[in-house]
Each structure stands twice: as structure tokens, then as C-alpha cells.
Amino acid sequence: AQSVTQPDIHITVSEGASLELRCNYSYGATPYLFWYVQSPGQGLQLLLKYFSGDTLVQGIKGFEAEFKRSQSSFNLRKPSVHWSDAAEYFCAVGLSGSARQLTFGSGTQLTVLP
Amino acid sequence: GAGVSQSPSNKVTEKGKDVELRCDPISGHTALYWYRQRLGQGLEFLIYFQGNSAPDKSGLPSDRFSAERTGESVSTLTIQRTQQEDSAVYLCASSEALGVPYEQYFGPGTRLTVT
Numbered sequence: 604a605q606s607v608t609q610p611d612i613h614i615t616v617s618e619g620a621s622l623e624l625r626c627n628y629s630y631g632a633t634p635y636l637f638w639y640v641q642s643p644g645q646g647l648q649l650l651l652k653y654f655s656g657d658t659l660v661q662g663i664k665g666f667e668a669e670f671k672r673s674q675s676s677f678n679l680r681k682p683s684v685h686w687s688d689a690a691e692y693f694c695a696v697g698l699s700g701s702a703r704q705l706t707f708g709s710g711t712q713l714t715v716l717p
Numbered sequence: 718g719a720g721v722s723q724s725p726s727n728k729v730t731e732k733g734k735d736v737e738l739r740c741d742p743i744s745g746h747t748a749l750y751w752y753r754q755r756l757g758q759g760l761e762f763l764i765y766f767q768g769n770s771a772p773d774k775s776g777l778p779s780d781r782f783s784a785e786r787t788g789e790s791v792s793t794l795t796i797q798r799t800q801q802e803d804s805a806v807y808l809c810a811s812s813e814a815l816g817v818p819y820e821q822y823f824g825p826g827t828r829l830t831v832t
Binding site for chain 1: 720721750752757758759760761762765776808810816818820821822823824825826
């Protein structure tokens with residue numbers, strides 16, 4: 604069965620610093636990959652997604668992610684973090700053509716220090 | 718346009734009571750999903766609807782859980798005889814069609830606390 608691992612439960616960075624959130628997946632084929640952000644009291648918002656093609660994808664709010672097939676990874680990055688980026692981030696995988704759900708990682712809580 | 722809405726936003730109930738959680742998807746979205754998010758954990762898939770039909774109910778954690786959808790719109794998730802382990806945030810999502818790559822749009826969730 605497919606699985607998603609986010610090894611970092613909690614990350615703290617200073618405002619203006621760079622950020623990388625890790626995501627590894629376990630699946631036999633190349634899945635569709637997603638990053639969602641969840642702010643307190645809010646629903647999940649899609650940051651970016653990878654389906655095929657260029658392995659570096661750009662998303663909203665200045666985020667990007669790179670798909671590395673050899674490492675089964677899809678890490679999320681941002682060059683300069685803003686205080687408003689403090690939230691919980693979820694990586695998710697889905698199967699092409701599958702009617703079923705996305706499989707989510709357990710999330711990484713991001714704290715931004717002033 | 719309006720996003721996915723869920724009600725109530727918070728629900729506190731006593732163990733053994735039944736609860737109903739409501740989801741209003743984005744108008745025109747044919748697919749609807751329910752997830753559960755326990756504290757400190759990722760999202761756990763429960764059930765999806767294509768139109769008013771739920772072809773696969775295997776994600777529901779027990780027979781105390783049921784869901785329905787009417788008019789290809791509103792969906793309700795019902796939990797009977799609630800237990801403390803049912804305490805979680807229940808999230809609903811909708812998409813214009815079923816499955817990947819159609820984007821799922823999430824509601825704000827219903828936080829259920831069973832005392």
C-alpha cells in the first residue's frame with residue numbers, strides 16, 4: 604500500500620530564513636504528489652502539485668517543490684519564510700485514475716520566529 | 718464562489734450519543750470526500766461519493782459510521798453511539814470530478830469532542 608512519510612514533526616525557522624520540508628513516499632509507480640497547508644481553524648489549501656513533466660514545480664505563496672524519483676521524495680522549499688507561513692504542512696499522494704482518496708503524511712508543524 | 722462549508726464547526730457530545738456532521742460542497746462538484754484527522758496525525762480517508770453513490774465504504778472505521786449524500790449536494794456523516802476515540806476533526810472535500818488529478822477543495826472541518 605502506498606504511504607507518505609514526513610520525518611519532521613516540527614520545524615522552527617527564523618523569519619527570512621530558507622525552508623525545506625521533507626516528504627518521502629512509498630509506491631511502485633510515480634504517483635501524483637501534492638503539498639497542502641493548514642492554518643489554524645482553516646481547511647487545507649493546496650500549495651502545489653506534481654503530475655508529470657518538469658520535476659520542479661512552483662506553487663502559491665512563493666513555495667516550490669522538487670520531485671526526485673531516485674529518492675522517492677517531493678520536498679517543499681521556500682527561499683525566505685514569512686511569519687504568515689506558520690502553519691501545518693501536509694504532503695499527499697494520489698494514484699492516477701484512482702477514484703479513491705489521497706494518502707496524507709502526518710504533517711509538519713512550522714513555527715516562524717520573528 | 719463559495720467554498721466547501723461544514724457544520725457545526727464544533728460539536729461536544731457525550732459518549733454513546735449519535736452525531737450528524739454536515740458538508741456542503743462547492744456547487745457543481747460531483748465528487749465528495751470525508752476524512753478524519755486525529756490530533757497530531759494526518760488525514761485518514763473515510764468515504765467518497767460520486768454523485769449520490771458511495772461505491773466503497775471500506776474506509777469507514779466501524780459500522781457505527783455511515784454517510785449519505787442527496788441531490789448530488791449536501792452530505793451528512795453520522796456517527797452512532799459515539800466513543801471517545803471518535804474525537805477528531807472531520808474534514809470534507811469536494812472536487813469537480815472523481816479522483817486524481819482533480820483538485821480536492823477542503824472545508825474548515827468539524828471538531829468533534831466526545832466526553
